[in-house]
Amino acid sequence: MLDNRFDPAAVEDRIYQSWVEAGAFKAGRPERAGAEPYCIVIPPPNVTGSLHMGHALNNTLQDILCRFERMRGKDVLWQVGTDHAGIATQMVVERQLAERQLPGRRDMGRAAFVERIWAWKEESGGTIINQLKKLGASCDWSRERFTMDEGLSRAVLKVFVRLYKDGLIYKDKRLVNWDPKFQSAISDLEVLQVEVKGHLWHLRYPLADGVTYEHPIAFDENGQPFEFETRDYIVVATTRPETMLGDTAVAVHPEDPRYQGLVAAGAKVRLPLVGRLIPIVPDEYSDPTKGTGAVKITPAHDFNDFEVGRRHSLPMINVLDAEARITLAGNEEFLAGAQPGAELDAALALDGLSREAARKAIVALMEERGVLDRIEPHTHMVPHGDRSNVVIEPWLTDQWYVDAHTLAQPALAAVREGRTNFVPKNWEKTYFEWLENIQPWCVSRQLWWGHQIPAWYGPDGSVFVEETEEAAVAAALAHCVQNGIITDAEALELAADPEKRATLITRDEDVLDTWFSSALWPFSTLGWPDETAEVARFYPTTVLITGFDIIFFWVARMMMMGLHFMPDVPFKDVYIHALVRDEKGAKMSKSKGNVIDPLDLVSKYGADALRFTLAAMAAQGRDIKLAPARVEGYRNFSTKLWNAARFAEMNGCGRDPAFVPRNAESRLNRWILSETQKAGTEITQALEAYKFNEAAGAAYRFVWNIFCDWYLELAKPVFNGNGGWKDETRATTAFVLDEILKMLHPFMPFLTEELWARTAETGAPRASLLALAEWPALEGLEAPDAEAEIGWLLDLITEIRSVRAEMNVPAGAQLPLVLVGVADEVRERVVVWLDTLTRLARLSSISFETEAPAGSVQIVVRGETAALPLAGVIDMDAEGARLAKELAKAKDDIAKVDAKLGNADFIKRAPEEVIEEQRERREAASERAGKIGEALARLGRAG
Secondary structure (H helix, E strand, C coil): CCCCCCCHHHHHHHHHHHHHHCCCCCCCCHHHCCCCEEEEECCCCECCCCCCHHHHHHHHHHHHHHHHHHHCCCEEEEECEEECCHHHHHHHHHHHHHHCCCCCHHHHCHHHHHHHHHHHHHHHCCHHHHHHHHHCCCCCHHHCEECCCHHHHHHHHHHHHHHHHCCCEEEEEEEEEEECCCCEEECHHHEEEEEEEEEEEEEEEEECCCCCEEEEEEECCCCCEEEEEEECEEEEEECCHHHHHHCCEEEECCCCCCCHHHHHCCCEEECCCCCCEEEEEECCCCCCCCCCCEEEECCCCCHHHHHHHHHHCCCCCCCECCCCEECCCCCHHHHCCCCCCHHHHHHHCCCCCEHHHHHHHHHHHHHHCCCEEEEEEEEEEEEEECCCCCECEEEEEEEEEECHHHHHHHHHHHHHCCCCEEECCCHHHHHHHHHHCCCCEECEECCCCCCECCEEECCCCCEEECCCHHHHHHHHHHHHHHCCCCCHHHHHHHHHCHHHHHCCCEECCCEECHHHHHCCHHHHCCCCCCCCHHHHHHCCEEEEEEEHHHHHHHHHHHHHHHHHHCCCCCEEEEEEECCEEECCCCECCCCCCCCCCHHHHHHHHCHHHHHHHHHHCCCCCCCEEECHHHHHHHHHHHHHHHHHHHHHHHCCCCCCCCCCHHHCCCHHHHHHHHHHHHHHHHHHHHHHCCCHHHHHHHHHHHHHHHHHHHHHHHHHHHHHCCCCCHHHHHHHHHHHHHHHHHHHCCCCHHHHHHHHHHCCCCCCCCCCCHHHCCCCCCCCCCCHHHHHHHHHHHHHHHHHHHHHHHCCCCCCCCEEEEEECCCHHHHHHHHHHHHHHHHHHCEEEEEEECCCCCCEEEEEECCEEEEEECECCECHHHHHHHHHHHHHHHHHHHHHHHHHHCCHHHHHHCCHHHHHHHHHHHHHHHHHHHHHHHHHHHCCCCC
16 A cells, blocks of 8 residues: 655665666666667766756756656666866865875875875765765766776877877967966866956056157047147056056057057057067057057957967067966066166066065056056956966966867868757857857866876977877987987987986876866767777767856867767757756855755655756756745645555556557546547657657646546546446556656656556566656557547636636635537537536536526637626626726736836846846736736626
């Protein structure tokens, strides 16, 4: 006998263990050797990570598809694994060392520190994997991979070396996002833009050689200047005065009339404090409508300035060190062109200052010298490291780069040709924009944890990129002999002595960006570079499910690497899911205190309730507003199904092996079987189209509304009577309940698996776990005559209930129903369903007339007219007035929202969640107005 209620906490671990013991999630099961393969690779979570709501959504959607396709008989591989997460992991272990007052990484040395990280990984790095199991993820855990596994490391080495030898990896001096705390380059994804209240310093850069020009200071109504002053300086504005020491030009727009004469004359300015002469260059980067239209150019400390510097072949002068301190003494690039004297001495005195201290000192020096024009308050966005929380420095340094532009061309073509499809399709535009404007990809990181770059440097600085140190030594020996650095005899001696050989070359200390190894994920996890059976069977993978924020960082790079090293795209479809926000639509963040922990919800409501909530709200292209109350609501859905199964059990609805659905005779049973087939088809088609919310919605409506609320309600008299349909109805109920468990299993695996086992306790044993059962594929159960009859009955009851609610009919009032001029077929239905109609619609009587009585509200159901005489039950005039007032209020609400949404200033300034809230208010008000209008129409009044 089923318990009174379903207790997720009591069964989830037990059920999960039963799946694992049965090998339910393993790809390559013997019975599926000839089945169609289906593969999803998990976006590898950081080994340092713990489950957050984004993970919960992402993995729920993946699991729904994997369970769905597994039940459809496919050979499913959900490839799981974790990412080594360079900075994050190194930071965790460094913090741990500090907390335990142990030597830091530099004190213990690289080898010992990396060994310490591996120990931490083995001990604590599997947290998120265990949490995914709590969610019900059906990954093939026997194939779990890690981006620094031996096999994946071989793949990384092979890819790096081949790209280098193909001319697609090279070393270059360019600007990077430099984190002064970690002293490493970081990716754009690891940079947070933080709004800061700062200042805008306007500085006067004096023109050299006594040059002057006429600068406009007054303008007429047409914007034409009519008053000028003679200036021997140009004013530039900056939020970072400390970088002016590295300025190598002033840029003005080529069509700005204020400066065209200066540009034509080749005028220069003399950089304050330094004395360096720098040119005035014409460049469209300068905006003539902002400030003076002139901007200082510091190519080594600003990404935009770097591009201007490249266009005009400007020197690139780095005036900060790796810790973001001023470095001038011995800086040959800085000193080149500097003018010796007191000014330069004042600048050199700044050496070693932090950038913050240098900023104050430089402003003071500029003010002393009369070249500080003015200071304005200025709120602007400043980049910060997402883990270090320090200001990120655009810094000029030597790094390894991938020629992403070349690799991007096949990746662009693959999507344009439809070999890979984005869902929703609008994300293709984002993908194209990023790849069409792609910059070289900086893949080196100044860390110790990660894949060390396979590059070695010889005695003359030559670089040898090979998969092994032995190969690098051989290449270095050949190079040194060929170039006369060593003799043949010395080469032989070095080759024979490993200790001496090790002194010949020095390995690059940098490691690779973690995105480099994860870019290989779809094929490295399958065993590439070996020609494994898994590569042959599961590549390309079927679909990738991921968030929009890593389309560029991960999706695009997997496309580039897959197309360069494999014969095909890495996946056929890319489903981009939206964000999970709080119930007000705000982005979740620790600082706001609005983060919802998915494991708390699992603990409180069960994994099934959370999973179904996320699926039901995962509309394509729309963010999810998650409130715990929604999860509680779907927990109630679990309870509804559990109670339906208990009701079936109490009424003797056991599985009948002899039951053949097509042979059912009762119209009620034929109707529910037809609806079951329809629901299965609807859910299948929605999942095939990645419309998770539509699939969940179809399942919910069928289970709650059609099966529980209608079918079981209509079947009660059959169960309680002695009619001829009792056995058939019991068998039908048990059959439909089985189909429901199958349809709901991808969404609610724990509840359905438990019911699958418990409902078989008294009957024939199940052939398999529900996780391996066949997906519903019903055919030939259409029953138009049964649908016409039962559908009419349900629609009539529903309409009567709606009228009662809309017209404020007292709950206890029993109303007469008049059927007006209906066909004989309808009369026959009424006779069959008289008791049900009167009970469920709360009717006092049912009669047949040729005209509707006066004072009645008419409703039309499937072409047949029915009337509810309400005169005497409600005040018709008062009700009409009430509804008219409600309609006016709804229209007023719509007008207020329209006024806001039509205000360009509101749209520009309001937070995204506020705008979305207004749109939802309008939608709700519009729906309310429509229903009120219908009610007024029933009263014969205009809406």
